[in-house]
Amino acid sequence: MIRLERALARIEAAVAVAALVAMVLLSFLQILARNLFDTGLPGVDVLLRYLVLVVSFLGAVLAVRDRRHIRLDAAVGLLPEAWKRPLGVGFDLFSALVCGVLSWAAVRYWLEAWRYAEVGRHWLAALSIILPLSLGLLSLHFLLRAWIGAHRPDAAE
Amino acid sequence: MNAAIALGLVAAALLGLPLFVVLATLGLVASWRSGVDPAVLIVEMHDLTASASLVAIPLFTLVGSVLAAGGAPQRLVRVFNAVLGWMPGGLAVVALTSCAFFTAFSGVSGVTILALGGLLYPILIAGHYPERFSLGLVTSSGSLGILFMPSLPLLLYGVVAKVGIDQLFKAGIVPGLILLVLLGGYSIFTGRRLDVPRQPFSWAELRTAARTSVWDLLLPAGIVIGIFGGYVTVTEAASCAAAYVLFVEVVVHRTLKFDRHLFATFREAVVLVGSILIILSVAMGLTNLLVNAQIPSRVLAYVERVVHSPVEFLLLLNGLLLVVGCMMDVFSAIIVVVPLILPLAMRFGVDPVHLGIIFLANLEIGYNTPPVGLNLFIASQRFDKPVFVLFRATLPFLALMLLWLAVVTYLPFASLWWRGIF
Numbered sequence: 123m124i125r126l127e128r129a130l131a132r133i134e135a136a137v138a139v140a141a142l143v144a145m146v147l148l149s150f151l152q153i154l155a156r157n158l159f160d161t162g163l164p165g166v167d168v169l170l171r172y173l174v175l176v177v178s179f180l181g182a183v184l185a186v187r188d189r190r191h192i193r194l195d196a197a198v199g200l201l202p203e204a205w206k207r208p209l210g211v212g213f214d215l216f217s218a219l220v221c222g223v224l225s226w227a228a229v230r231y232w233l234e235a236w237r238y239a240e241v242g243r244h245w246l247a248a249l250s251i252i253l254p255l256s257l258g259l260l261s262l263h264f265l266l267r268a269w270i271g272a273h274r275p276d277a278a279e
Numbered sequence: 280m281n282a283a284i285a286l287g288l289v290a291a292a293l294l295g296l297p298l299f300v301v302l303a304t305l306g307l308v309a310s311w312r313s314g315v316d317p318a319v320l321i322v323e324m325h326d327l328t329a330s331a332s333l334v335a336i337p338l339f340t341l342v343g344s345v346l347a348a349g350g351a352p353q354r355l356v357r358v359f360n361a362v363l364g365w366m367p368g369g370l371a372v373v374a375l376t377s378c379a380f381f382t383a384f385s386g387v388s389g390v391t392i393l394a395l396g397g398l399l400y401p402i403l404i405a406g407h408y409p410e411r412f413s414l415g416l417v418t419s420s421g422s423l424g425i426l427f428m429p430s431l432p433l434l435l436y437g438v439v440a441k442v443g444i445d446q447l448f449k450a451g452i453v454p455g456l457i458l459l460v461l462l463g464g465y466s467i468f469t470g471r472r473l474d475v476p477r478q479p480f481s482w483a484e485l486r487t488a489a490r491t492s493v494w495d496l497l498l499p500a501g502i503v504i505g506i507f508g509g510y511v512t513v514t515e516a517a518s519c520a521a522a523y524v525l526f527v528e529v530v531v532h533r534t535l536k537f538d539r540h541l542f543a544t545f546r547e548a549v550v551l552v553g554s555i556l557i558i559l560s561v562a563m564g565l566t567n568l569l570v571n572a573q574i575p576s577r578v579l580a581y582v583e584r585v586v587h588s589p590v591e592f593l594l595l596l597n598g599l600l601l602v603v604g605c606m607m608d609v610f611s612a613i614i615v616v617v618p619l620i621l622p623l624a625m626r627f628g629v630d631p632v633h634l635g636i637i638f639l640a641n642l643e644i645g646y647n648t649p650p651v652g653l654n655l656f657i658a659s660q661r662f663d664k665p666v667f668v669l670f671r672a673t674l675p676f677l678a679l680m681l682l683w684l685a686v687v688t689y690l691p692f693a694s695l696w697w698r699g700i701f
Contacts, residue, residue: 138549142337142545142548142549143545146521149515149518171331175327178327178555179560181549181550181552181553182554191557192608193292193295193297198294201294216291217297220304224320224561227316227317253321253325
C-alpha cells in the first residue's frame with residue numbers, strides 16, 4: 123500500500139508539475155504573441171483556466187499524502203495521545219467517503235457535459251474529466267492513508 | 280437535526296478534519312436537505328474556470344516558491360542590511376523590511392518565519408538585541424507584507440469578493456507602509472533605549488550586496504510599474520513574474536538547475552495551490568446553497584436590527600475578525616467568511632476594496648494573537664521556545680498593530696486615496 127501510494131503520487135506530481143510548466147509557457151507565449159504579433163493564440167486563455175483546475179486538484183490530491191491539507195485543529199492538543207491515531211484513521215475514512223460521493227456526482231456531471239457539448243467544444247468537455255478523476259483519486263488516497271495509519275503507524279508520518 | 284450535524288462538523292473540524300472535507304460535507308448535507316442534486320456542487324467547482332484572475336494564483340505562488348528555493352531571502356537580508364543596518368535599531372528594521380518583502384511574494388506567513396525568521400533570529404541575537412525583543416520581532420514580522428502586492432491573500436480576496444485585483448494592490452500599499460513605519464519606529468526606539476551597538480555603513484558592502492540582489496529588487500518594481508501604469512493585467516504580471524524569476528534563478532544566479540530540486544520547487548507550489556483552491560472550490564458550492572436558503576439575507580436582517588451605524592458595524596467586524604483570525608488561517612478565513620460579510624458591509628456603506636484591507640489587516644493581527652495565533656506556534660516550534668514566552672514577546676508589537684488596525688479601519692482614505700488619480 124505504501125508503495126502504491128508512492129507510485130501514484132509520483133505520477134500525479136509529474137502531471138501537475140507539467141501542467142504548471144505549461145501554464146508558465148503558454149501564458150508567456152500568449153503575452154509575446156499579443157504584443158509582438160498583435161494576435162492572441164486561439165484557445166490558450168480557456169486552456170489556461172483548465173490548467174488551473176488540473177494544478178489545483180492534483181495539488182489537493184498530493185496534499186493528502188504530504189499531510190498538507192488546511193485544518194483548524196485548535197482542539198487537538200486536548201486529546202489523549204492514545205485517541206489521536208484511531209481518530210486520524212476515522213477522519214481519513216470519512217474524507218474518503220465524502221470525496222467518493224463528490225466524485226460520483228462529478229462523473230454524472232461530466233457525462234452530461236460530454237453529451238451536450240457543442241460541436242468543436244468537445245476538447246473542453248474532455249478536459250473537465252480532471253474533476254471526477256481527481257476527486258476519485260482524493261478518495262483513493264484517503265483510503266490508502268487510512269490503511270497505512272491503521273497498519274503501519276511508523277510509516278504514516 | 281441540522282444543529283446536530285453542524286455541531287458534529289465543528290467538533291470534527293476543531294479536532295483536525297481537513298477543512299475542505301468539512302465544507303464539502305456541509306455542502307452535501309445542504310443539497311440533500313433542500314432536495315437538490317449534489318451535482319450543483321460540481322457545477323460550482325467547474326465554474327472556477329470562469330474566473331480569469333484565478334490563473335494568477337498558481338503563477339504567483341510559483342514565484343514565491345522559486346524565490347525561496349533560489350536563496351532570495353539571504354540576498355534580501357544582505358542588501359537591506361547594507362542599506363539600513365547602520366541606523367539605531369538597524370538590524371531590526373532590516374528584519375522587518377525583508378520579512379515584508381518576502382511575505383508579499385510567498386504570501387504565507389508560516390513560510391516567512393521558517394525561511395527568514397530562522398535566518399534573522401541568530402543575526403539579531405549576535406547583534407546584541409535582547410532575546411524577548413528579537414523573538415517578538417521575528418514572530419510578528421511573519422505576517423507583515425500580506426497587504427503588499429502580489430500577496431496571495433490579496434489575490435484570493437479579489438477572486439472571492441469579485442473585486443478588481445489591481446485595485447486591491449493599489450489599496451494595500453499605504454496601510455502596509457504605515458505598519459512598517461510604526462514597527463520600524465518602535466525598533467529604532469528600542470535600539471536607542473537599549474544602546475544596541477550599531478554597525479558602520481560601508482559603500483563597498485552596499486555595492487556588492489546591490490549587485491547580487493538587483494534582480495530580486497527589479498521584480499516588485501516591475502510589477503508595481505506594470506500594474507499601476509496599466510501596461511499589464513494582473514494575470515500577465517503573474518506570468519511575466521514567473522518567467523522572470525525562473526530566468527533569474529536558473530540563468531543569472533544559477534541557484535536552481537533542471538534537476539530534482541527544481542521539480543520539488545514546482546511541486547511545492549502545486550501542493551500549496553491545491554490545498555487552498557480545493558477549499559475555494561467546495562466553498563463556492565456551499566455558498567450558493569446558503570444563498571438559495573436565504574441565509575445571508577437572514578443574517579443581514581438580524582444584523583440590521585442590532586447594529587445601527589457604520590462605525591458600530593466596523594467595531595463588531597474588527598472584533599469578529601480578530602477571533603476568526605486566531606482560529607483560522609488567512610486563506611480559509613477569506614474563503615469562508617468573506618461571502619457572509621460582504622453583503623453586510625455593502626449595506627453599511629463599506630467599500631469592498633476597503634473591506635478587503637480591513638479583513639487582511641485583522642487576519643494579520645489574528646496570526647499573532649494569543650491563545651491560538653498560528654505564528655506563535657510556528658515560532659515556538661522553530662525557535663524551540665514555550666508558546667507562553669512568545670505571548671509575552673509579541674505583546675508590544677501586538678499593541679502597535681491594534682493601533683494600526685484602528686487607523687486602517689476608520690480612515691478609509693488610507694486605502695482608497697488613489698481613486699481618481701490612477
